[in-house]
Amino acid sequence: MDALEAKVIRKTRLVTAVSEIxxxxxxxxxxxxxxxxxxxxxxxxxxxxxDTGPGIVDMELALSDGYTSGxxxxxxxxxxxxxxxxxxxxxxxxxxxxxxxxxxA
Amino acid sequence: xxxxxxxxxxxxxxxxxxxxxGSTQAEEGLIRKDLFSEREARSQIEMLYDALTxxxxxxxxxxxxxPEADCWDDLRAALAEVTRERTKRGVSTGEMAAxxxxxxxxxxxxxxxxxxxxxxxxxxxxxxxFTRLIDAVSLxxxxxxxxxRDKTIKRQQDEMMExxxxxxxxxxxxxxxxxxxTLDSMRAQEVMENTLSAxxxxxxxxxxxxxxxxxxVDTQVAQHLIRxxxxxxxxxxxxxxxxxxxxxxxxxxxxxxxxxEIRTRxxxxxxxxxxxxTLETDVVIRTAK
Numbered sequence: 001m002d003a004l005e006a007k008v009i010r011k012t013r014l015v016t017a018v019s020e021i022x023x024x025x026x027x028x029x030x031x032x033x034x035x036x037x038x039x040x041x042x043x044x045x046x047x048x049x050x051d052t053g054p055g056i057v058d059m060e061l062a063l064s065d066g067y068t069s070g071x072x073x074x075x076x077x078x079x080x081x082x083x084x085x086x087x088x089x090x091x092x093x094x095x096x097x098x099x100x101x102x103x104x105a
Numbered sequence: 106x107x108x109x110x111x112x113x114x115x116x117x118x119x120x121x122x123x124x125x126x127g128s129t130q131a132e133e134g135l136i137r138k139d140l141f142s143e144r145e146a147r148s149q150i151e152m153l154y155d156a157l158t159x160x161x162x163x164x165x166x167x168x169x170x171x172p173e174a175d176c177w178d179d180l181r182a183a184l185a186e187v188t189r190e191r192t193k194r195g196v197s198t199g200e201m202a203a204x205x206x207x208x209x210x211x212x213x214x215x216x217x218x219x220x221x222x223x224x225x226x227x228x229x230x231x232x233x234x235f236t237r238l239i240d241a242v243s244l245x246x247x248x249x250x251x252x253x254r255d256k257t258i259k260r261q262q263d264e265m266m267e268x269x270x271x272x273x274x275x276x277x278x279x280x281x282x283x284x285x286x287t288l289d290s291m292r293a294q295e296v297m298e299n300t301l302s303a304x305x306x307x308x309x310x311x312x313x314x315x316x317x318x319x320x321x322v323d324t325q326v327a328q329h330l331i332r333x334x335x336x337x338x339x340x341x342x343x344x345x346x347x348x349x350x351x352x353x354x355x356x357x358x359x360x361x362x363x364x365x366e367i368r369t370r371x372x373x374x375x376x377x378x379x380x381x382x383t384l385e386t387d388v389v390i391r392t393a394k
Binding site: 008009012013015016019020023065072073075076078079082083 | 320321323324
């Protein structure tokens with residue numbers, strides 16, 4: 001984002017979204033593999049976060065505000081989706097969860 | 106036999122070996138003149154040298170330089186002292202290891218010159234033994250360096266923890282908690298504890314939690330802030346969260362974080378003015394004419 005000379009607000013949005021997703025990967029997914037890719041032509045930063053945790057059974061419920069299976073506020077996943085410019089989540093119970101998100105600089 | 110040869114050289118050539126050891130270091134830029142004086146460096150080298158000689162002398166009988174043996178206790182102690190002194194002044198781990206290894210070559214040169222060439226087996230054995238010893242010593246030095254550094258890191262972590270969550274008294278019954286950096290669960294707990302005990306100590310009614318220096322406010326940080334504010338309220342105080350920048354306000358709205366009844370202000374200054382109003386305190390600023 002620094003390399004793309006992004007505005008502070010854009011940076012803050014992406015950093016916050018990524019912070020939510022990484023923490024989910026760490027706490028619920030038991031650790032995650034993260035790939036960060038900077039697309040200079042499109043001025044986008046892509047983040048791919050993959051864990052092999054228990055997965056999400058009810059995606060709609062997980063994305064809804066106020067729902068949490070842990071002790072959090074229940075805003076993280078939905079919030080991250082709203083903060084990112086691109087957001088895609090795929091989860092298979094018992095296999096793991098993959099989140100792909102991007103922020104425009 | 107080999108160990109006796111090494112001892113004879115260490116004993117007879119003390120002055121020249123010390124000089125040579127010192128000069129290899131100077132050549133390799135190991136004597137950091139900016140960090141310690143020449144005299145200090147010389148006395149450190151002498152201390153190590155004498156401890157080494159003592160250990161070698163004790164090993165003559167067994168004719169083996171066993172790095173694990175007890176006769177190297179003095180050398181270990183001396184190394185620990187020198188390592189501590191040097192790491193404190195910023196000498197790197199690599200420099201410390203190279204410093205120890207630098208004794209090898211001057212000694213080998215003298216061994217080659219003294220031990221009869223027809224006695225090649227003894228020479229090789231002596232070099233073998235001494236190399237093994239010095240390598241072990243150098244490894245030990247590296248371990249010492251790392252453990253010294255670990256201690257420093259641990260101490261700094263503790264200090265940072267305390268520094269990072271100070272509670273300051275701004276006015277009668279008003280305290281402020283300026284937060285800087287990242288607010289993880291451990292720090293959040295620390296902040297909460299400090300804040301709550303400060304309410305009692307300073308008899309405070311208003312707690313201003315200033316997050317100007319907090320880089321990112323995600324749901325976890327928000328949750329910590331909300332919890333702290335709730336705890337303050339339980340104690341009969343009122344919390345004001347200040348320093349909410351436009352970008353943090355925007356991200357918090359998008360996250361859907363509800364700060365509920367917690368008072369929030371954009372700057373510490375606004376929060377303080379607000380606190381004065383609540384406590385019905387009039388502050389008059391007189392300008393001298």
